[in-house]
Amino acid sequence: MKLFFVIFVLLLTAILQAGLAPFLKIFGNSPNLIFILILSLAVLTFYQPADKILITEKQLWISVILAGLSADLFSILPMGFLSLSFLGAIYSVSWFSGNVFGRLNFWTLLILVLIATLFYNLILIGLIRLIIGELTLGRPLFYSVFLEIVYNIILVWLIFYGIKKIFGQNRYTSRH
Amino acid sequence: MKKLIRKPAVLTLFIIIGLIFLNNYGLLEKPKEIFFRLASSFQKTAYRSGLWLNDFIGLLKHQERLNEENIYFLEENQKLEGIIVELKEAERENKFLRQQLNLEEKEPSRLILAEVIGQNSVNFGQGLLINKGRKDGLEEGMAVIAVGNRLVGRITRVFDSSAQVFLITHPNSRINILIQETEVKGIVKGESDSGLIIDWLDQKEEIKTGQTVVTSGLDGFFQKGLLIGWVEEVIVNQSQVFKKAKVKSAADFKRIERVFVIDSRL
The missing domain is CATH 1.20.5 (Single alpha-helices involved in coiled-coils or other helix-helix interfaces)
Structure with a gap:
């Protein structure tokens, strides 16, 4: 996959995040499209077959930087908060794919998305508490994070299995 | 050390930290300006499409x-x-x-019309993006209203031709308010999904549903008299010192297309 294409899709997603995502709320939660995209790319990178590389690890990490930057640009949070949260989430996928989940199936995908979303939120909340101080969400944090996990699982599953259908692969094993 | 830096995640971390430092010294302003200038017309189209979709679904439902x-x-x-x-x-x-009585007449504030081209709705980072910026006279801290003096928020970040608005419904938002009918004072704070709540209301104060909530002007951020909303429900808990009231926001954040920025520099 050309890096240029990945960057184009990322920037388009950032624009859609600010333009369309606010109107796709379910129980008050909007999908975090940039995070979902980067998470899908991460799962693809770490589990794609060796003979059919769609995205290299270098391209993935460049995408993480650009995704974080574009998310930070549109957010009212200080610069770097979302970038660092993305980095932590993708690193967790990298670690778990290399040390725990050798093969990818529906359940491992579900667990990876859950772990990545938790890491993302933990790092973001930690940064907000550390630097801004006050953290209020207006509703229970658990409820908000739970909805986000559900949203992410559904969308990542759709994207990942869509790619699988297009490129026709059935076996995904960890590339570590 | 060299081995550690060669790890992609660590290298990415250093690059992000580097970019944060560059941003703090204002060295990323130009690239940000260029990005927003290039993206704003696509942004506007995406947002308008979202508004249309929202209205269409609303029409079907109701x-x-x-x-x-x-x-x-x-x-x-x-x-x-x-x-x-x-x-x-x-x-x-x-x-x-x-x-x-020879009293000075209040100078009307200058209003700068701006279009909303995006809305960030992800946890902790809610805000609006508008298509006016520094070159249109916008500055950080300026109040933003919708038609009918309905308070929307205030400018937090300004670029050359766009700006970010911190919404009054953001959970970290705090505004000094006045209930117009009774002159009772309080603080309104944001809840997610267009919700607002007045806190620190004395138990003895008479608050009724339907009463009008406006800015008191005491916090220095917003001038007096901007419409925030109407009392929707009074929450009384006799075991607490203060009572609360839910407020229905006057501005419709799900349909907001155009806003006015109050230029209070005059």
């Missing part, structure tokens, strides 16, 4: 109520026309009395 709502709004409109006539008369009288 089709049956359309006729009733239409009649209600026609009646409301007629009532409001009557109120406008009375207010114009009051304004005329006010002007005359000010002249008689």
